[in-house]
Amino acid sequence: MYTEEVFRRHNEVGGSIEVICGSMFSGKTEELIRRVNRARIAKLNVEIFSPVADTRYDKSALVSHNLNSIPSKAVDKAASILPLVAGNTQVVGIDEAQFFDDELPQVVSTLANAGVRVIIAGLDMDFKGRPFGRMPELMAMAEAVTKLHAVCVVCGSPALNSYRLVPNENQILLGEKESYEPRCRNCFNLDGLAG
Ligand SMILES: Nc1ncnc2c1ncn2[C@@H]1O[C@H](COP(=O)(O)OP(=O)(O)O)[C@@H](O)[C@H]1O
Numbered sequence: 130m131y132t133e134e135v136f137r138r139h140n141e142v143g144g145s146i147e148v149i150c151g152s153m154f155s156g157k158t159e160e161l162i163r164r165v166n167r168a169r170i171a172k173l174n175v176e177i178f179s180p181v182a183d184t185r186y187d188k189s190a191l192v193s194h195n196l197n198s199i200p201s202k203a204v205d206k207a208a209s210i211l212p213l214v215a216g217n218t219q220v221v222g223i224d225e226a227q228f229f230d231d232e233l234p235q236v237v238s239t240l241a242n243a244g245v246r247v248i249i250a251g252l253d254m255d256f257k258g259r260p261f262g263r264m265p266e267l268m269a270m271a272e273a274v275t276k277l278h279a280v281c282v283v284c285g286s287p288a289l290n291s292y293r294l295v296p297n298e299n300q301i302l303l304g305e306k307e308s309y310e311p312r313c314r315n316c317f318n319l320d321g322l323a324g
């Protein structure tokens with residue numbers, strides 16, 4: 130049974146939720162890797178998860194756009210995370226949180242209430258500037274929210290939007306620079322696909 134009590138035995142101090150959000154290329158994955166690496170240096174037990182739906186890179190590692198990487202486990206749904214978290218885990222990292230299902234906030238709460246430090250990275254907005262998945266709820270629940278910005282490829286200002294370059298209206302469309310570019314508010318609103 131993966132109840133709060135099981136985790137609490139191993140994590141006597143309080144848990145917490147940190148959210149790292151922003152546009153594509155803003156450095157979310159790098160920041161998650163940086164925090165997790167520091168936890169490892171502190172000899173804490175760490176587990177990292179990402180949704181199996183994000184098949185761009187290796188299923189057994191988080192990989193940033195500049196190819197930093199760290200081992201991770203790909204899971205099919207949020208509920209699959211808890212059975213994979215050992216009772217002595219002190220830090221849980223979750224990348225691409227926007228792709229997880231509605232259970233993710235409950236899973237994250239269970240971990241944090243049991244004493245685990247949960248670090249979540251994800252897109253706060255989709256290509257239309259709409260809130261993405263469960264990210265708004267996770268940000269509301271968090272002790273700390275860090276919003277990162279990429280560099281707008283049009284004008285060089287801080288970019289908060291992910292501009293889609295291809296004509297596809299589905300909210301989920303995996304891709305990289307061939308399909309998206311980070312843009313500031315002004316350049317995002319200039320033309321094109323934004324609503
Ligand atoms: N327009 C851009 N603005 C900022 N970083 C960029 C841009 N284009 C490429 N990058 C690269 O992307 C890296 C961030 O990658 P990553 O952490 O994977 O971002 P995210 O997870 O937010 O998409 C930067 O360190 C930089 O090397």
Ligand SMILES: Cc1cn([C@H]2C[C@H](O)[C@@H](COP(=O)(O)O)O2)c(=O)[nH]c1=O
Pocket residue numbers: 152153154157158185251252254255256257291300301302303304305309
């Ligand atoms: C804006 C937007 C993005 N996506 C996809 C594109 C990428 O595969 C990921 C984001 O990855 P990153 O690590 O934050 O660069 O999400 C999407 O499916 N829908 C969108 O609207």
Ligand SMILES: [Zn+2]
Pocket residue numbers: 281282283284285286312313314315316317
């Ligand atoms: Zn701009």
